[in-house]
Amino acid sequence: MDDGIDAIFTKAKQGRALFQDRSALSPEFIPDHLPFRESQISNIAQVLGTALHGSKPSNLLLYGKTGTGKTAVARLVVRKLQNQDDSKQILATYVNSRIAGTEYRTLFKIAEALPLEEDKRIPLTGLSISEVVGRIFESIAKNGIHFVLILDEIDYLVNSEHETLYQFTRAGEQVAPGFLTIVGISNDLRFKEALDPRVLSSLGEEELVFPPYTTEELRSILAERAKAAFKPGVVPESTINLCAALAGSEHGDARRAVDLLRIAGEVAEREGHQSVDEECIRKASQKVERDRVEEALQSLPLQNKIIIIAASKFPGGTNTGEVYLAYSNLARKSSAEVLTQRRVSGILAELDVLGLVEAAVVSKGRRGRTKRIKVLIDNETLARVIGEDAGLLDLA
Ligand SMILES: Nc1ncnc2c1ncn2[C@@H]1O[C@H](COP(=O)(O)OP(=O)(O)O)[C@@H](O)[C@H]1O
Ligand SMILES: [Mg+2]
Structure with missing residues (x-):
């Protein structure tokens, strides 16, 4: 009986033929060649190269917007550094502080790279931060490790009250005869302002800025990545152009460009297209945008969620006063703290920046x-993504 299974598999087989190496577009993949980053690469290599003579390299601070190649560049250079290290004294690891979640988990991840003695292992919880830092230092010192630590999204370590970063940048004698060099990465250009000047002076011994890619650069990056990932002739030039234009429209974001191309390839595959055409890119773009909105929604603090739910009661839009009234009712109902109208206005402005809410200034004539x-998100999406919170809060 034909229940469509064969048709689905036939399509899948046709689609599968488009990719030659799907992993070449995966978020973890680091290409061996990163065009338009030659100067950053050689700068970092020059600084870290000191480690090959057994001396401590300066700490480095890399910053620039998302998708400007910071993570890829740092990981590529450090990987090559390790390949060249005949002494095998250099130990390198990569930890993303945002993904690790907390200061303790960041330290836990760092410690995983080190040879800690049985009784010095770091448990998943329970030790003080300074005890963990102490054990990390002790392991570096005892084993004479030349430690190169890539700390990505380092800004997530800065808000904490503890002084991990301060201690790390001043490890010095405590880790001798080993050393600890930090390659810090931040997506936030204002990150430096938030930093303790003592930390900044040692962390930012060498600073490098990663500018956004131009659309032309994205085009050439994409063409190269597509060549590795897809079979010849599968991705027309018009697709690359559209993909580069979409990813370059806000700021030249290579992550967005690579994601679009990968998802478009998956769409093409699923729908049995013979090539990754512009329609696939458009579909991919919609999916990326949906994912972005849902991620932004999910990670909102509770108060912001209550505010957006309150605002969603007015599908045609309304003024701040009405939203505030609805908000304070909901907040009281859910026994959350009731914020002032001024604070709520501030949060509405933040939600506007995230593209979740539109907060347009309108004139009321003589009344100012x-x-x-x-709210720019349909209620169905709101219900699906934060409906669970709303249910918990009895707000729905
Ligand atoms: N110059 C480049 N050539 C090829 N791919 C690149 C280049 N720069 C970035 N990419 C790719 O774009 C994506 C985002 O880069 P990433 O290094 O994660 O950016 P950032 O850390 O600045 O947010 C990754 O998939 C990366 O491989
Ligand atoms: Mg990054």
Whole structure:
């Protein structure tokens, strides 16, 4: 009986033929060649090269917007450094502080790379931060390790009250005869302002800025990545152009470009296309945008969620005062703290920046100006993504 299974598999087989090496577009993949980053690469290599003579390299601070190649460049250079290290004294690891989640988990991840003695292992919880830092230092010193630590999204370590970063940048004698060099990475250009000047002076011994890619650069990056990932002739030039234009529209974001191309390839495959055409890119773009919105929604703090739920009660849009009234009712109902109207206005402005809410200033004639608030996400998505919170809060 034909229940469509064969048709699905036939399509899948046709689609499968488009990719030659799917992993070449996966988020973890680091290409061996990173065009338009030659100067950053050689700068970092020059600084870290000191480690090959057994001396401690300066700490480095890399910053620039997302998708400008910071992570890929840092990991590539460090990987090559390790390949060249005949002494095998250099130990390198990569930890993303945002993904690790907490200061303790960041330290836990760092410790995983080190040879800690049985009784000095770090448990998943329970030790003080300074005890963990102490054990990390002790292991580096005892084993004379030349430690190169890539600390990605380092800004997530800065807000904490503890002084991990301060201690790390001043490890010095405590880890001798080993050493600890930090390659810090931040996606936030204002990160430096938040940093303790003592930490900045040692962390930012060498600073490198990664500018956004131009659309032309994205085009050439994509063409190269597509060549590795897809079979010849599967990705027309028009697809690359559209993909580069979409990813370059806000700021030249190579992550967005590579994601778009990968997802478009998957769409093409699923739908049995013979090539990754522009329609696939458009579909991929919609999916990326949906994912971005859902991720932003999910990670909102509770108060922001309550505010957006309150605003969503006015599908046609309304003024700040109305939203505030609805918000305070919901907040009281859910026994959350009721914030002031001023604070709620501030949060609405943040939600506007995230593209979740539109807060447009409108004139009320002689009575001055007010803001017109409109939620940009449909209620169905809201319910699906934060409906669970709303249910818990009895807000739905
Ligand atoms: N110059 C480049 N050539 C090829 N791929 C690149 C280049 N720069 C970035 N990429 C790719 O773009 C994506 C995002 O880069 P990433 O290094 O994670 O950016 P950042 O850390 O600055 O946010 C990754 O998939 C990476 O491999
Ligand atoms: Mg990164």
